[in-house]
Amino acid sequence: MLSLQHLRIAATINIRFANKPLMPHGASKHWAQQSRIRYGPTGSINPNSCLSKLSLAGVSKCADQIELPKELKPELMPKHVAVIMDGNRRWAKSRGLPVQLGHRAGGQAMKQLALNCKKFGVQVVTIFAFSSENWVRPKEEVDFLMNVFEDVLKPDLKELILQKDMRLSVVGNRSQLPESLQNLLSSSEEFAKSNRGMRLILALNYSGRYDITQATKNIAAKVRNGVLQVEDINESLFEQHLQTNGIDFPNPDMLIRTSGELRMSNFMLWQLAYTELLFFDKMFPDFDEADLVEGLTAFQRRQRRFGGHKY
Ligand SMILES: CC(C)=CCC/C(C)=C/CC/C(C)=C/COP(=O)(O)OP(=O)(O)O
DSSP: OOOHHHHHHHHHTTOOOTTSOOSOOTTOHHHHHHSOOOOOOOOEEOTTSHHHHHHHTTOOOOTTOOEEOTTOOGGGOOSEEEEEOOOHHHHHHTTTOOHHHHHHHHHHHHHHHHHHHHHTTOOEEEEEEEEGGGGGSOHHHHHHHHHHHHHHHHHHHHIIIIITOOEEEEESOGGGSOHHHHHHHHHHHHHGGGOOSOEEEEEEEEOHHHHHHHHHHHHHHHHHTTSSOGGGOOHHHHHHTSTTTTSOOOOOSEEEEOTTOOOOTTSSTTTTTTOEEEEOSSOGGGOOHHHHHHHHHHHHHSOOOTTOOOO
16 A cells, blocks of 8 residues: 555655656656666767668668667677566665565666667567566565556557567466466567567566476477487477577576576576676666676676686
8 A cells, every 4th residue: 555655755756657657767866866877878889780880971870779888899799688687675665665666666677678788789688577486475466566567568568669679579377477468468479570679588477497397398298209209309409398499599698687686596597507697786676777788898708618618
């Protein structure tokens, strides 16, 4: 239940309800004190982007504009960034707000993160939005989260799909999600089908162990039916039976987890085998462009060996 006090705080940081944008505006004094709002310097431009080609011809904007802060190298950008957005509730509690507002602010941070990744030329972003274990939360929080998914997804997906040319895929067991959310997800995927921009993958009611278990069961059934031989089973075949099969994307290069927790929480256990892990102390709603640049810079400094040696 929202008290008058909460409404006052929400008003102070310019939070609006019922399908309306909820992220506090930079103009708010309270918000400015709580978070660094920085707009990364756009020093270097990917030489392959159409921006650099067109700017030679005196044109300053184009559809696939890639603007890189000067500390980032285009050739070392991760193709696929996975995100565990953690800390929404702690963000809200530390401000005396109901947890629901933390989830709404997290939704806005998610959209901004997707836009920034696109701006920097990342090809795939996977967001862990709801784990199969999250159902154990209080029913009213789960119900609220499902509503937030719809509220955030309706206008934001529309914008990301229609204006930003993003492709959309959903992994996880959708059949347990509310019907209206299932419909929204399917119609959004359909709408985005012919897009060619960055791919956004939402993991909703997703569990890495479940993913591996269902792949194993499917393969076992095929062996039992004689469709496959035991000798046919290898990593590539196994991957084809994961829920992420059918989505044309490389395994994540980089994983971001916010809120200071240092664990995987059952997220893409197979797919993250050689992913570089980056942990941030900030709560997810505070994760901004400067943090993303910091993470990408750290990623670019790492030496990826994939089990090999390079001495
Ligand atoms: C895809 C989409 C539209 C998402 C928008 C809403 C959103 C950001 C949902 C994330 C839900 C979640 C379980 C966050 C983790 O923080 P937590 O609740 O575990 O916070 P805590 O770690 O502080 O308890």
